[in-house]
Amino acid sequence: MNLLHIAHEEPSARLWSDRFIEQLTSLGDLHITENGGQLSEEALLERMRSADVLLTGWGSVAVPPALAREPGAVRYICHMTGTMRATVPLEVIEAGVPVTNWGDAPANQVAEGAMALLLGTLKDLHHHVVTKREGGWGIDVHRNGGSLRGLRVGVYGCGAVGRRFIEMLRPFRAEVLVFDPYEVALPEGCRRAETLEELFGSCSAVAIHAALTAETRRSVTAELLALLPDHGVLVNTARGDILDQEALFAELEAGRLRAGLDVLAGSDSLPRDHPARRWENLILTSHQVEWGWPDDYEPTSELLPLHEVCLANLRRFAAGEQLLHRMDRERYERST
Amino acid sequence: MNLLHIAHEEPSARLWSDRFIEQLTSLGDLHITENGGQLSEEALLERMRSADVLLTGWGSVAVPPALAREPGAVRYICHMTGTMRATVPLEVIEAGVPVTNWGDAPANQVAEGAMALLLGTLKDLHHHVVTKREGGWGIDVHRNGGSLRGLRVGVYGCGAVGRRFIEMLRPFRAEVLVFDPYEVALPEGCRRAETLEELFGSCSAVAIHAALTAETRRSVTAELLALLPDHGVLVNTARGDILDQEALFAELEAGRLRAGLDVLAGSDSLPRDHPARRWENLILTSHQVEWGWPDDYEPTSELLPLHEVCLANLRRFAAGEQLLHRMDRERYERST
Numbered sequence: 001m002n003l004l005h006i007a008h009e010e011p012s013a014r015l016w017s018d019r020f021i022e023q024l025t026s027l028g029d030l031h032i033t034e035n036g037g038q039l040s041e042e043a044l045l046e047r048m049r050s051a052d053v054l055l056t057g058w059g060s061v062a063v064p065p066a067l068a069r070e071p072g073a074v075r076y077i078c079h080m081t082g083t084m085r086a087t088v089p090l091e092v093i094e095a096g097v098p099v100t101n102w103g104d105a106p107a108n109q110v111a112e113g114a115m116a117l118l119l120g121t122l123k124d125l126h127h128h129v130v131t132k133r134e135g136g137w138g139i140d141v142h143r144n145g146g147s148l149r150g151l152r153v154g155v156y157g158c159g160a161v162g163r164r165f166i167e168m169l170r171p172f173r174a175e176v177l178v179f180d181p182y183e184v185a186l187p188e189g190c191r192r193a194e195t196l197e198e199l200f201g202s203c204s205a206v207a208i209h210a211a212l213t214a215e216t217r218r219s220v221t222a223e224l225l226a227l228l229p230d231h232g233v234l235v236n237t238a239r240g241d242i243l244d245q246e247a248l249f250a251e252l253e254a255g256r257l258r259a260g261l262d263v264l265a266g267s268d269s270l271p272r273d274h275p276a277r278r279w280e281n282l283i284l285t286s287h288q289v290e291w292g293w294p295d296d297y298e299p300t301s302e303l304l305p306l307h308e309v310c311l312a313n314l315r316r317f318a319a320g321e322q323l324l325h326r327m328d329r330e331r332y333e334r335s336t
Numbered sequence: 337m338n339l340l341h342i343a344h345e346e347p348s349a350r351l352w353s354d355r356f357i358e359q360l361t362s363l364g365d366l367h368i369t370e371n372g373g374q375l376s377e378e379a380l381l382e383r384m385r386s387a388d389v390l391l392t393g394w395g396s397v398a399v400p401p402a403l404a405r406e407p408g409a410v411r412y413i414c415h416m417t418g419t420m421r422a423t424v425p426l427e428v429i430e431a432g433v434p435v436t437n438w439g440d441a442p443a444n445q446v447a448e449g450a451m452a453l454l455l456g457t458l459k460d461l462h463h464h465v466v467t468k469r470e471g472g473w474g475i476d477v478h479r480n481g482g483s484l485r486g487l488r489v490g491v492y493g494c495g496a497v498g499r500r501f502i503e504m505l506r507p508f509r510a511e512v513l514v515f516d517p518y519e520v521a522l523p524e525g526c527r528r529a530e531t532l533e534e535l536f537g538s539c540s541a542v543a544i545h546a547a548l549t550a551e552t553r554r555s556v557t558a559e560l561l562a563l564l565p566d567h568g569v570l571v572n573t574a575r576g577d578i579l580d581q582e583a584l585f586a587e588l589e590a591g592r593l594r595a596g597l598d599v600l601a602g603s604d605s606l607p608r609d610h611p612a613r614r615w616e617n618l619i620l621t622s623h624q625v626e627w628g629w630p631d632d633y634e635p636t637s638e639l640l641p642l643h644e645v646c647l648a649n650l651r652r653f654a655a656g657e658q659l660l661h662r663m664d665r666e667r668y669e670r671s672t
Binding site: 120129130133272284286 | 444445448449451452455456458459461462464465466467468469471473474475481483484485503504506507508509605606608609613614619620621622624625627
């Protein structure tokens with residue numbers, strides 16, 4: 001089988017580890033093209049149509065929609081990462097070319113990042129850092145602080161990430177409430193909130209683990225945020241546009257709530273001089289809190305979860321078996 | 337039964353909640369004396385000798401050693417918090433007056449604080465905070481970062497705190513190694529390190545949960561720290577003097593290790609202009625990361641664990657039953 005990756009410039013170092021390339025090479029004929037961003041659409045299409053499988057992901061060129069009409073040899077597009085809106089057009093999926101993504105591969109890392117933000121915000125780490133840097137020492141812990149023990153923690157969205165998060169939260173002995181209109185069975189020991197109003201009205205901390213869809217967009221409104229108690233905590237490692245960011249920022253600026261935000265509305269950034277950068281009740285992690293793999297420490301022979309999903313799917317494809325995490329219109333639109 | 341607390345100045349607000357006072361009043365005749373620091377030793381002794389039970393803890397005056405020779409009515413000293421070296425002299429214990437402390441009441445909070453520091457350090461939260469405050473955004477996650485998944489985490493000391501920490505760590509799927517010369521049975525799923533050399537030589541992160549004793553004092557040496565891998569993490573929520581702080585600071589200043597320190601050598605503080613305050617690979621929490629009770633958010637009718645231990649012991653004392661967490665010389669010396 002012919003495997004092709006066309007990088008826009010250089011192939012992503014995070015994605016293309018030696019160990020991964022070695023495994024791919026054992027499965028097929030691997031071609032990696034650099035600087036694909038400089039090719040014309042026709043040249044791109046010609047190269048793509050010669051491969052059995054396109055490997056896309058971080059750093060890929062976009063697949064031209066014209067591939068849908070005339071896919072050539074292409075019988076599978078294995079998107080190695082999450083969102084693919086900028087890379088694989090829906091037309092290709094609707095034309096019947098099988099397309100998959102990493103499914104729940106990042107769930108562990110995102111849930112771990114959410115736990116780091118929840119604990120970091122609850123323990124006022126931004127305030128600790130600033131106090132010490134500026135020559136102070138003790139902080140006023142009567143005002144803020146907090147413990148997960150007995151705390152009511154709301155989880156908005158109970159997919160793969162939400163479930164891992166709840167698993168990690170369990171030994172801290174919080175009371176967990178879950179709002180998820182899609183899920184029937186909740187993890188053991190959780191209570192269901194029937195509405196977002198119930199979730200925000202009952203909890204002292206809320207973690208967002210929902211996908212960004214037309215329904216969830218800006219679903220965390222000023223009214224919901226107002227239901228959280230003083231010094232309540234909001235953690236978002238999902239998508240910034242799920243909440244009304246101006247409303248949250250107003251609560252943070254007033255010192256009423258605390259937040260740990262890995263993601264922000266729009267382009268996931270803030271102007272250089274935005275005052276929110278210095279609010280001590282806010283921890284910002286620039287969509288990176290979920291990064292960091294075990295092998296940052298010691299290079300091992302392990303593959304990352306996203307590599308495992310990709311390799312498993314290529315083996316399934318080669319054997320004519322059903323693919324994991326195959327996209328349709330609904331999943332495509334929810335994969336943000 | 338006559339219950340007496342003599343505060344040095346004002347009674348500690350953290351200790352003397354309304355709910356606790358209400359419960360104590362239902363058990364006996366409670367007297368709280370303010371500004372005991374202004375009394376002469378003779379006046380203190382006279383007051384103390386009139387009580388059946390002395391309640392000591394944060395904010396107490398010290399019990400004069402002379403009470404050992406002539407305890408008067410005192411038949412029990414209920415020390416409501418942890419270390420008592422500055423408050424209850426060993427002579428009183430050796431004279432046979434029963435003395436107890438909070439036992440494992442703070443274990444949950446200390447373990448939770450250690451988890452906050454472990455995740456905060458691993459996710460480089462100090463560096464994130466500074467980067468954002470100074471107008472930057474993304475950070476170089478290839479250099480540091482990290483995930484607990486598959487990470488080898490060493491636990492130095494497997495008492496009540498170490499066990500809670502291991503419980504909290506479990507769903508993150510780290511590999512846990514434990515060094516504790518006193519403990520026979522380890523929690524499920526952990527591996528024993530026979531020496532500190534093995535612990536530091538095998539792990540990428542180490543959390544200290546040992547008591548400060550003659551044996552553990554400065555037991556984490558420069559040689560042990562040198563065994564940790566680059567960007568390895570040290571977390572200390574136990575006592576600062578367990579480690580060679582100058583050696584750790586040298587590693588931190590060089591950027592080789594990362595640390596989350598709730599406690600420091602000596603008086604648990606740093607000069608206002610100490611450069612360590614600004615090292616982005618260090619999070620300092622001024623012995624407060626374990627503070628913050630669930631009722632910081634919503635005052636409830638719950639009592640804190642330390643209150644529960646105190647009340648349970650007073651009930652046992654009244655019923656002539658065996659007391660919990662009774663001190664002898666060895667426990668006294670290990671209770672730091």
